[in-house]
Amino acid sequence: MTEPEPRVLPEATLTRLTQYLRALNAFEAQGTERTSSGVLAKEAGVNPAILRKDLSLLGSYGTRGVGYVVTELAEHINRTLGLTKDWRVAILGAGNLGRALSGYAGFASRGFKVRAILDTSTNLIGSGVGDLVVEPIGTLGEVIRREQINIAVLAVPGEAAQELIDALAAHGVKSVLSFAPRPLRIPAGMIVRRVDLSTELQILAYHAVQS
Amino acid sequence: MTEPEPRVLPEATLTRLTQYLRALNAFEAQGTERTSSGVLAKEAGVNPAILRKDLSLLGSYGTRGVGYVVTELAEHINRTLGLTKDWRVAILGAGNLGRALSGYAGFASRGFKVRAILDTSTNLIGSGVGDLVVEPIGTLGEVIRREQINIAVLAVPGEAAQELIDALAAHGVKSVLSFAPRPLRIPAGMIVRRVDLSTELQILAYHAVQS
DNA sequence: AAGTGTGAACTTTTTCACAGCT
DNA sequence: AGCTGTGAAAAAGTTCACACTT
Known part of the structure; x- marks a missing residue:
């Protein structure tokens, strides 16, 4: 033992x-x-x-x-699993998915605290999401420092994903959960997990046709 | 060959x-x-x-x-992959996640058409989501027949998931993508894929602690 | 010359089956 | 007697390396 x-x-x-x-x-x-x-x-x-x-x-x-x-x-x-630590999450992208995720109960439990939500759209910046206010992506570094973010969730369109991953890496965020439907180049030392909804559906389609 | x-x-x-x-x-x-x-x-x-x-x-x-x-x-x-067929999707649960999924671009592409969204809440029933109207879960069978649904997406709280899976099976829907954070008993002949956000975060936490 | 298709080697993951504690 | 912990066997998945086709 x-x-x-x-x-x-x-x-x-x-x-x-x-x-x-x-x-x-x-x-x-x-x-x-x-x-x-x-x-x-x-x-x-x-x-x-x-x-x-x-x-x-x-x-x-x-x-x-x-x-x-x-x-x-x-x-x-x-x-x-490291669940005794405190995890402070930022959500990048305040579209439907980002807003849904910020309120997702599973995130709130187990020490995962959503501390910030950011977007590029001037329509969304300043609007409220739960008890957070959408901040401009331009302030990413500042937000990461202020809230001591250690996990980011990427809920942005595919095109924006790569540059945000790089920005996150630059600001020392090493763990990312990405919903962007594309493969990403992962900076060294970073851990990215992808959830790809269209892949899931396509695999379902295959099994459905099989039977 | x-x-x-x-x-x-x-x-x-x-x-x-x-x-x-x-x-x-x-x-x-x-x-x-x-x-x-x-x-x-x-x-x-x-x-x-x-x-x-x-x-x-x-x-x-x-x-x-x-x-x-x-x-x-x-x-x-x-x-x-069976992507030449037409896939007609119903979303069960019109909360934040369900609504976000119904508008998700990846679903619209590749022949996956969201044809219905259902919920139990009287607050939501009748409200518009994109160009759909939220229908009562009670009409599930009818909706499945009317829209010829062949894939369902479960975006409901964990407690409701099992009975809905069973209901879907009873109405001949064999393919399900579930966001409910719990293991499900899968009726024979059914294919269920799960996306579990808290599992994803927990795995990220582990890797983050490692490094 | 270039790049596929595929047996064979290797690696990883799962399952078996049982010795070893309590 | 019962259930864990784990080597050993089996299965699954990946990579190698090269014969083969254009």
């Missing part, structure tokens, strides 16, 4: 860890104190073996013959 | 195919007639070997020593 903890966890494992966490939170909410790989895996929709393998990558926190203590395991995954 | 075409393409291949398609469309737009695995792979941000391997799964459409004809290859990928 002198941990094997690898430098970096596989992407697939990370995705599953967030699902385990969600299930564990549900268990906590309903007062369940202990669980097992079988029960938890079922709740998260995965196979128990991979769950145990995933958890073994973070070190061992279960008890053989017994299972896992819900709060302990949740706490441990939280720590591993 | 009497095709090896597998019954079903790997998920990772599908994702890349949509990227190739996007790059090919850009080439078409700028009048480029031919390309090669090297050029196309660079544009799509992948390695040329996997690109050729992916394309070989759909049968061979290149010319050795020469490369690929842009329009031909695009057409071929389009056919494979």
